[in-house]
Amino acid sequence: MRQNKQVILKQRPQGAATKSDFSVCAGDVPSLDSGQFLVRNLYLSLDAGFRKWMNQGADDNYLTAMPLDAPVQSIVLGQVIETRHPSYPIGTLVLGRKAWEGYSTFSDADFVQKLESDPSFPLHEYLAALGPTGLTAYFGLLDIGQPRPGDIVLVSAAGGAVGSVVGQIARIKGCRTIGITSSPEKCSWLKESLGYDAVLNHRAPEGLEAQIRRELPEGFDIYFDNVGGRMLDLALQNMKERARVVLCGAISEYDKTGSHTGIHHMWEFVTKRASAAGFMFSDYVERYPEAIRQMAEWIRQGKLRSVVEFYEGIEETPRAFCDMMSGKSRGKCIVKI
Amino acid sequence: MRQNKQVILKQRPQGAATKSDFSVCAGDVPSLDSGQFLVRNLYLSLDAGFRKWMNQGADDNYLTAMPLDAPVQSIVLGQVIETRHPSYPIGTLVLGRKAWEGYSTFSDADFVQKLESDPSFPLHEYLAALGPTGLTAYFGLLDIGQPRPGDIVLVSAAGGAVGSVVGQIARIKGCRTIGITSSPEKCSWLKESLGYDAVLNHRAPEGLEAQIRRELPEGFDIYFDNVGGRMLDLALQNMKERARVVLCGAISEYDKTGSHTGIHHMWEFVTKRASAAGFMFSDYVERYPEAIRQMAEWIRQGKLRSVVEFYEGIEETPRAFCDMMSGKSRGKCIVKI
Numbered sequence: 231m232r233q234n235k236q237v238i239l240k241q242r243p244q245g246a247a248t249k250s251d252f253s254v255c256a257g258d259v260p261s262l263d264s265g266q267f268l269v270r271n272l273y274l275s276l277d278a279g280f281r282k283w284m285n286q287g288a289d290d291n292y293l294t295a296m297p298l299d300a301p302v303q304s305i306v307l308g309q310v311i312e313t314r315h316p317s318y319p320i321g322t323l324v325l326g327r328k329a330w331e332g333y334s335t336f337s338d339a340d341f342v343q344k345l346e347s348d349p350s351f352p353l354h355e356y357l358a359a360l361g362p363t364g365l366t367a368y369f370g371l372l373d374i375g376q377p378r379p380g381d382i383v384l385v386s387a388a389g390g391a392v393g394s395v396v397g398q399i400a401r402i403k404g405c406r407t408i409g410i411t412s413s414p415e416k417c418s419w420l421k422e423s424l425g426y427d428a429v430l431n432h433r434a435p436e437g438l439e440a441q442i443r444r445e446l447p448e449g450f451d452i453y454f455d456n457v458g459g460r461m462l463d464l465a466l467q468n469m470k471e472r473a474r475v476v477l478c479g480a481i482s483e484y485d486k487t488g489s490h491t492g493i494h495h496m497w498e499f500v501t502k503r504a505s506a507a508g509f510m511f512s513d514y515v516e517r518y519p520e521a522i523r524q525m526a527e528w529i530r531q532g533k534l535r536s537v538v539e540f541y542e543g544i545e546e547t548p549r550a551f552c553d554m555m556s557g558k559s560r561g562k563c564i565v566k567i
Numbered sequence: 568m569r570q571n572k573q574v575i576l577k578q579r580p581q582g583a584a585t586k587s588d589f590s591v592c593a594g595d596v597p598s599l600d601s602g603q604f605l606v607r608n609l610y611l612s613l614d615a616g617f618r619k620w621m622n623q624g625a626d627d628n629y630l631t632a633m634p635l636d637a638p639v640q641s642i643v644l645g646q647v648i649e650t651r652h653p654s655y656p657i658g659t660l661v662l663g664r665k666a667w668e669g670y671s672t673f674s675d676a677d678f679v680q681k682l683e684s685d686p687s688f689p690l691h692e693y694l695a696a697l698g699p700t701g702l703t704a705y706f707g708l709l710d711i712g713q714p715r716p717g718d719i720v721l722v723s724a725a726g727g728a729v730g731s732v733v734g735q736i737a738r739i740k741g742c743r744t745i746g747i748t749s750s751p752e753k754c755s756w757l758k759e760s761l762g763y764d765a766v767l768n769h770r771a772p773e774g775l776e777a778q779i780r781r782e783l784p785e786g787f788d789i790y791f792d793n794v795g796g797r798m799l800d801l802a803l804q805n806m807k808e809r810a811r812v813v814l815c816g817a818i819s820e821y822d823k824t825g826s827h828t829g830i831h832h833m834w835e836f837v838t839k840r841a842s843a844a845g846f847m848f849s850d851y852v853e854r855y856p857e858a859i860r861q862m863a864e865w866i867r868q869g870k871l872r873s874v875v876e877f878y879e880g881i882e883e884t885p886r887a888f889c890d891m892m893s894g895k896s897r898g899k900c901i902v903k904i
Contacts, residue, residue: 290838477833480837490831497827500816500846501629503846505844507842513840
């Protein structure tokens with residue numbers, strides 16, 4: 231029988247996740263019940279947001295806390311290799327929410343969709359610019375942010391999976407783009423490779439506040455927030471009138487089990503007539519084709535560069551995840567199996 | 568010469584404003600320069616938001632901190648009695664931002680507008696349901712809140728100037744309306760006189776959280792926030808999917824000179840795909856006629872009741888203001904001169 235390697239949540243991370251919070255085990259691939267199909271996973275997506283559901287009691291209306299001693303939940307991309315579901319014949323490519331594992335069993339009860347991929351793009355792109363990450367950047371910036379030419383767009387975690395796409399779409403839309411990242415190397419890379427007009431290093435001794443005042447003396451029109459917490463609170467003090475805050479992620483908060491960092495600058499929404507909204511890419515399922523078509527066109531035209539950091543083999547997944555959470559990696563992190 | 572009675576900001580209130588923070592003095596009515604006109608004030612509007620600008624360093628992009636030993640800033644309604652401005656002949660009724668005083672001098676540099684009043688309404692109504700208060704409720708609820716029939720609308724400071732109107736418009740729009748107020752008497756009044764479906768007393772021993780869970784087990788579609796602070800933070804934990812938070816006022820925060828209360832539940836905007844937006848009624852100046860026409864029609868049809876608490880004489884202004892800030896008064900507070 232095939233061996234199914236899985237990454238198990240051995241213990242709940244206390245603060246920043248470490249490799250020792252996970253273990254890799256190998257078990258049998260289960261046999262299928264009627265209505266199920268078996269997927270051999272080709273790529274695993276690493277997503278910062280899932281860190282939150284590793285915490286005790288992290289249940290919300292979206293997901294429940296991940297159980298201990300069970301495979302870590304994740305988005306996967308794979309191919310059907312056995313089937314007892316008439317709509318998913320062998321060979322079907324799928325994208326679904328399952329776990330860090332070699333083989334996943336799906337049924338209609340799962341969040342899973344067929345992948346109609348364009349063979350001129352590498353398959354992994356459907357986890358990156360043409361997948362959840364790219365769609366998050368696309369709908370978040372365009373629908374929630376409503377950018378207009380000349381707008382000043384500030385992006386936190388600008389070198390991350392979503393941020394690296396947001397900045398480029400904003401530039402395509404004629405905005406002035408300013409990123410926030412965590413090292414001088416990433417500052418240079420974001421300016422030179424991804425076309426950010428300016429990039430601030432929030433770990434620089436000067437401090438982020440002083441850099442924002444210098445680079446955005448009039449504030450921003452759009453803040454695309456991937457970080458939450460103190461960085462969000464600081465951003466709110468720098469809104470232009472009618473600014474839009476796109477609430478996408480809060481990576482600074484996911485390590486916490488208790489209360490999130492207090493945001494003290496809500497009043498600025500009133501005096502600046504500003505707005506904030508949360509969203510999830512999956513709200514826009516009927517508009518995926520439009521978005522994927524547009525993103526693919528931008529990639530072909532050389533206007534959009536997809537940045538992917540690969541890790542090889544399931545065993546590398548914990549390291550990949552910890553690298554991503556600590557800001558070591560660039561762009562979208564994907565484990566290739 | 569005429570005597571101009573003025574209420575002076577004698578000292579900056581420390582915490583809740585008290586009558587001793589103000590003094591009443593009488594001076595001469597200044598003579599007019601070219602381009603100015605003199606208004607005899609008939610009514611003074613009391614607005615909680617102005618408390619904020621009594622604090623040291625309360626400057627923002629909207630107003631600067633009120634100077635000490637100068638008349639307290641306010642919205643006034645009055646009539647031109649002397650003029651050196653060709654567009655404001657004697658007898659013109661105006662609404663403007665000036666001060667707690669008997670006579671105000673205006674020029675084009677001021678926020679002032681002519682009042683085209685319908686004589687079938689009492690004039691003071693143009694400071695209440697047909698004025699800034701009513702317009703704030705109207706544009707905030709309808710434009711920012713976007714109510715649909717059947718929506719659950721939660722209103723804080725539900726018996727206040729704005730809240731008392733918001734709940735009624737929400738009811739007209741077919742929403743289930745739930746108010747938050749500060750005494751059992753106001754709970755009864757809001758239900759019986761203003762048609763709220765339920766009213767919660769945030770000072771009741773049971774606590775607001777338990778009352779919200781009981782009365783809104785599924786949460787709200789719209790929260791019209793006049794209070795800010797902890798009440799806002801609690802509300803954010805009770806949003807339905809795609810909830811809208813109308814950020815109108817933050818009366819719980821105006822007494823503070825330091826940092827505002829931290830809001831810990833921003834993440835819920837993401838998981839609930841919710842949104843929040845601030846606004847000011849004055850953003851909608853080109854739509855005033857539409858709003859006033861509609862509000863007037865609702866009043867005539869008996870669907871909307873304007874609640875006004877009168878105080879007589881400038882000397883009563885400090886008491887009126889302190890009553891309003893502590894929740895003693897009902898509806899819109901107006902000083903009649």
